[in-house]
Amino acid sequence: QTGSANTNPSDSADDEYITNVSIGTPAQVLPLDFDTGSSDLWVFSSETPKSSASGHVTYSPSKSSTAKKLSGASWSITYGDHSSSSGDVYTDKVTVGGFSVSSQAVESATKVSTQFVQDTVISGLLGLGFDVGNTVKPRAQKTWFSNAANSLAQPLFTADLKHQQTGSYNFGFIDTTLAKGPIGYTPADGSEGYWGFTATGYSVGGAKLNRNSITGIADTGTTLLLLDDDVVNAYYNNVESAQYDDSQQGVVFDCSEDLPSFSFGVGGTTITIPGSLINLTPVSDGSSTCFGGLQSSADIGINIFGDVALKAALVVFDLGNERLGWAQK
Numbered sequence: 001q002t003g004s005a006n007t008n009p010s011d012s013a014d015d016e017y018i019t020n021v022s023i024g025t026p027a028q029v030l031p032l033d034f035d036t037g038s039s040d041l042w043v044f045s046s047e048t049p050k051s052s053a054s055g056h057v058t059y060s061p062s063k064s065s066t067a068k069k070l071s072g073a074s075w076s077i078t079y080g081d082h083s084s085s086s087g088d089v090y091t092d093k094v095t096v097g098g099f100s101v102s103s104q105a106v107e108s109a110t111k112v113s114t115q116f117v118q119d120t121v122i123s124g125l126l127g128l129g130f131d132v133g134n135t136v137k138p139r140a141q142k143t144w145f146s147n148a149a150n151s152l153a154q155p156l157f158t159a160d161l162k163h164q165q166t167g168s169y170n171f172g173f174i175d176t177t178l179a180k181g182p183i184g185y186t187p188a189d190g191s192e193g194y195w196g197f198t199a200t201g202y203s204v205g206g207a208k209l210n211r212n213s214i215t216g217i218a219d220t221g222t223t224l225l226l227l228d229d230d231v232v233n234a235y236y237n238n239v240e241s242a243q244y245d246d247s248q249q250g251v252v253f254d255c256s257e258d259l260p261s262f263s264f265g266v267g268g269t270t271i272t273i274p275g276s277l278i279n280l281t282p283v284s285d286g287s288s289t290c291f292g293g294l295q296s297s298a299d300i301g302i303n304i305f306g307d308v309a310l311k312a313a314l315v316v317f318d319l320g321n322e323r324l325g326w327a328q329k
């Protein structure tokens, strides 16, 4: 058994990727943000304050014949950007890309922070991290993928995110035609709940890879590639107009710059992010100053290979073998 779901960039900056998920009977279809960096499936619902839910598609458990309240359960989560949500829990049938989990914990939001209220293109998140990261109390719940894994042809999923095009999340199989190069595998560390791994080195502009390893996480829910300052400086030293912009809280440069590529070694192969993917977006509509897709991870304390990096590859999240696979696209 397998599943295959299309995923689409939310806006012209590829800020988020939106994937439709069917919940309940009859199906209620909600656009969710698939996040390999967290482990809760939570949704805007009939229990979300009307003022907060305005503009969002919501899940109504009372309209689903297969919904059951998970008595006494609650959840509360905070994301890297300090956004947050919390609420209570139902179980219901959840179908992703044609594959159904009959009794999935669906976390219903009774509170959502302002950032979520304003982000009306998504109705919640579907966590694809490890179960240890789930926030439901008194008993942690399994992710949709964890519940599906044993019934899938293979206990793995792949992410094929694209710049301004439709990509896919495939479950239970690897479509190698999505990749141009071989898949390099490296051990994944799920102990903190996310997909941790170590890149063996990096280079700028097609130079030979150095041997400075980079330990970080593969995070579909983070827009940017966030790395140590020495790596970020090594990259932007090659960009004439690059400067740190306090108001933008990041490195910006002239949109006309021909940006160098950024490569990293992983699992014996090399992934090269074309410079074009690192020119993320003008700082404001019509501006000739652009915001960099590579930024510092210094104030986070962890390196994050977010969508800017993932867009250059087909990434295999292999739970069965506790490993990550990266293939050049």
Ligand SMILES: O[C@H]1CN[C@@H](c2nc(-c3ccc(C(F)(F)F)cc3)no2)C1
Pocket (backbone or CB within 6 Å): 033, 035, 036, 037, 038, 078, 079, 080, 081, 083, 114, 115, 116, 117, 119, 125, 219, 220, 221, 222
């Ligand atoms: O926590 C880490 C786990 N993965 C990263 C992540 N962050 C979000 C997120 C999505 C949407 C919003 C909002 F709509 F703008 F509020 C905020 C955060 N989703 O995954 C960071």
